[in-house]
Amino acid sequence: MKELHIISFNYPYPPSYGGIIDVYYKIKALSDLGIKIHLHCFIDQIPDKIDPEVKEITENIFFYKKKKNPLVYFSGTPFAAAIRGSEDLIKNIEKIKAPLLFEGLQTTYIIQFLKDKEHPLYLRHHNNETEYYKGLSLSEKNLFKKLIYRIESLKYAGYQKKMLKKFEAVFCLSEKEYKEVENYSGNAQLIHLFHGNQSVKQLDKKGNYFLFHGDLTTADNKRALNETIDLFKTLPQYKLVVASDRAGEGIKRKISAIQNISLTSIQTTEKLHSLLENAHGNILISYQNSGTKVKLFNTLYNSRFVIINGNITDDPVLTNLCLYGTDMTEIRQHIITSAEKEYHDAENRRNILENTHSDKGKAEEMISTIFKN
Structure with a gap:
């Protein structure tokens, strides 16, 4: 043994x-x-x-x-x-x-x-x-x-x-x-x-909102969320759901003042997967270059479109499965473009992720x- x-x-x-x-x-x-x-x-x-x-x-x-x-x-x-x-x-x-x-x-x-x-x-x-x-x-x-x-x-x-x-x-x-x-x-x-993900989910062609999720006690996630909130203020036609169990009072007040943005708790893995499965697109932004973030795997296996900046992963295989923006202007354009698209990438993701x-x-x-x- x-x-x-x-x-x-x-x-x-x-x-x-x-x-x-x-x-x-x-x-x-x-x-x-x-x-x-x-x-x-x-x-x-x-x-x-x-x-x-x-x-x-x-x-x-x-x-x-x-x-x-x-x-x-x-x-x-x-x-x-x-x-x-x-x-x-x-x-x-x-x-x-x-x-x-x-x-x-x-x-x-x-x-x-x-x-x-x-x-x-x-x-x-x-x-x-x-x-x-x-x-x-x-x-x-x-x-x-x-x-x-x-x-x-x-x-x-x-x-x-x-x-x-x-x-x-x-x-x-x-x-x-x-x-x-x-x-x-x-x-x-x-x-x-x-x-921990075993297989890529087969989902309907359209989801209901864009999703930002993470631990909002870390400086990196707080900065990323503030950038994302400012972006969605300029896109009132699209709904953003912010999911976190650790949001401070300042963030709660900021979100409550914006009509197209809402805050929800995660609490369980099942709730997180439900949020991912119902999201049309996911916003993943980081200002720390520290390798692939685990939330990228969760979104690729369990959700539809994934919009990232350069610090979410340095793995070209994973980057090619996402919509990549070098700055917030490009991220904004990906939100607009993906909102009008149907999602058809599950089979491609399955072939790549389960092999590599x-x-x-x-x-x-x-x-x-x-x-x-």
Whole structure:
């Protein structure tokens, strides 16, 4: 029986946002192929129970509380990594001799304390963290948060260089990060995002509205939504539905004042899929160049037209399945054009996505690398 330790930055259920979606569906795909998973999770509060969806795809699950000491801010190690150190994690790893897969650089703090080389080390590289925090700093309006993100970005610049060469392989999400890691440490492997979708939906030719969905507590999503709202103010003939469970009062007030824009909660995966299935077009905009966003897979598998800007994906296969705009003027024109069109692309998407982006295929690639001996 092949066994694998996975060290996750959070508890991977429910799979409701980008990074944790990749973690959960990766575990599921690996488990479905017979890999025995020992899952280690850093969390704020230890849960009262383990969800059956996680229990049935793991052999063991361990929890470790993130550190709360504010002095960690003054460490030379990135804050997100420094708060995820644990002696108990090291002890639990030493009990089971198996490869280690770290989910993001923020989980790698313990590597310096491992006593032996009996655990081959692998990294799931979720982001170029230096660029990610730099992007957050640029999008953030709060001056204190802007400074914190900038400091974190600078810390990660050195930390990434120190850590990336320690791994047998670094599994990258995007073409850009694959090239960066391969040029630096020569151990990169491109494994696109695990997303949990099985088949492309066959839908009617027309939907009822345009959809924007996402976590509206992040600076990037808030900026993207404000741009989208301003766009739809100039297109009163088209309805925009904004879907989020985390919208602030300012956003709620702004939306309520515009007749053709409405706000709804998501709450469940079933509700999200219903929103996607009834949408005629989807607006996906980002100002952070950090690889393919997981919401792109959800829209391509479960909805009709998908309108994107350049930061949603750097995968040309996926870009070709979308309506691409270099700026908001082009995005606006795609909205107008697609509103009058019927959707007929399901078969083409099915042929492409199920051949090139299936979770099973990605899991098989990872297994062949991790267990090559």
